[in-house]
Amino acid sequence: MVETTAKRDIRKLKLDELKAFFVEHGEKAFRAQQVYEWLWNKSAKDFDQMTNLSIGLRDMLKTHFTINHIKVDHMQRSADGTIKNAVTLFDGMVVESVLIPTEKRITACVSSQVGCSLACKFCATARLKRQRNLSPDEIYDQVVAIKEQAELFFNRPLTNIVFMGMGEPLLNYANVMTAIEKITAQKGLNMASKRITVSTVGIAKMIQKMADDGVKFNLAVSLHAALDKTRSSIMPINDTNPLDELGESLRYWYAKTKRKVTYEYVVWRGINDSEEHARALLKFCKIIPSKVNLIEYNPIDDGEFQQASEDSLNMYMDLLERNGITTRIRKSRGKDIDAACGQLANKT
Secondary structure (H helix, E strand, O other): OOOOOOOEEHHHOOHHHHHHHHHHOOOOOHHHHHHHHHHHOOOOOOHHHOOOOOHHHHHHHHHHEEOOOOEEEEEEEOOOOOEEEEEEOOOOOEEEEEEEEOOOOEEEEOOOEEOOOOOOOOOOHHHOOOOEEOOHHHHHHHHHHHHHHHHHHHOOOOOEEEEOOOOOHHHHHHHHHHHHHHHHOOOOOOOOHHHEEEEEOOOHHHHHHHHHOOOOOEEEEEOOOOOHHHHHHHOOHHHHOOHHHHHHHHHHHHHHHOOOEEEEEEOEOOOOOOHHHHHHHHHHHOOOOEEEEEEOOOOOOOOOOOEOOHHHHHHHHHHHHHOOOEEEEEOOOOHHHOOOOOOOOOOO
């Protein structure tokens, strides 16, 4: 009886490992570069697309390897043009990604984990138990799928990427960094790092690690309160990463990178809509150069969290801008298909 072994996912191999494979099988090492270009620059989904390789060579690759490509199994289109994708992974698990079109840009909002472990009370994704981290190629594939949709449905290129989908990117650090490397590489998708934003709930030691690693992309912090008692009541991560530690990590970030941070901030009725909270945010904003996105809240059915009044938002806006903090109110898109910020919960 012949034993069979599972085929390796070829995208798990580094270029040097791919070269070694070809040499070991009596082929020229440069074949690895050809295959690598098909995988990461041309986003090939199967070996038959690799037309500059002989049929025999393609058959050999099929014998030894697989390409565990994602599948966009369901696509929903919002009245405002937003597209939400239900993305099935090779093991049958599902995450969601979103194409967000505006007049000047098309943004891919991608997921980094299946579910989330951080239990933020206002977020639908937090209600899903974290199943696993996404691999670099699963993250990369989400970007490619949205890039193709931007060209197909809008006849425009993908311009921006935000890691604001399902999961906490800094708890999948190595895979997220590898994915960004592939996305920005000249032999990958060749997207500019300055067009990429990684959003975190504020894991202090990982923000410092990013600074030490010299990343070139933008940082956003999902803040939502600048008073520890309030923040801990809605975001349990604040118990282990309180605001003073987060502030110190941001000072370190700015000292190393000279890149300002964006604070993502939802104002809720009866939770953080007072002037005390607004002044606490202003104080926190002065730790390093920063800007603020005041985000329109997207309900997740239970009614505990309600969008604050327009007067409260204007109070925040006026206080911050009078004190030199660039602030904008970010209207959410895709609410009618549960694609807006905080709504991703595999309800497709």
